[in-house]
Amino acid sequence: MSFLSFAGRSTVRRLQQTVQRNISRQHQARHESSKQPPNASTSASQQAPPQRTIPGPAWAWIEPLVAPMRGYGNMQKRRPLLTQLESTLVIYFLGDLSAQTMQSAAFADAPYEPARGLRALAIAATISIPSYK
Secondary structure, three states: HHHOOOOOOHHHHHHHHHHHHHHHHHHHHHHEEEEEEEEHHHHHHHHHOOOOOOOOOOOHHHHHHHHHHHHHHHHHOHHHHHHHHHHHHHHHHHHHHHHHHOOOOOOOOOOOOOHHHHHHHHHHHHHHHHHOO
């Protein structure tokens, strides 16, 4: 539920920013066209087109990751040992799944081995807490 509310807020925020950017561009274009003298339109067509750049700061792509990372940080503050255990279990499971996928050529040569996956989870559970401390 909270993920959906964060996704909704960021989507609305991006939409609002896009609308504001378009409005300001239209306003700028109208303002500049009214300032130009009548013979400036011919010289403007002979000039090279302006280079287009990505609007906004270069780190703006990271904005969708801010809310989940903030949530993870809050979980880490409240219950650090449980968060470390869950994170380690997920990382080890995904690592084992990736290794099995590569070893069996995307499970074409051999099926998925759940015993191997459970063994990876058991190893992760035993080493996660000491690695936190």
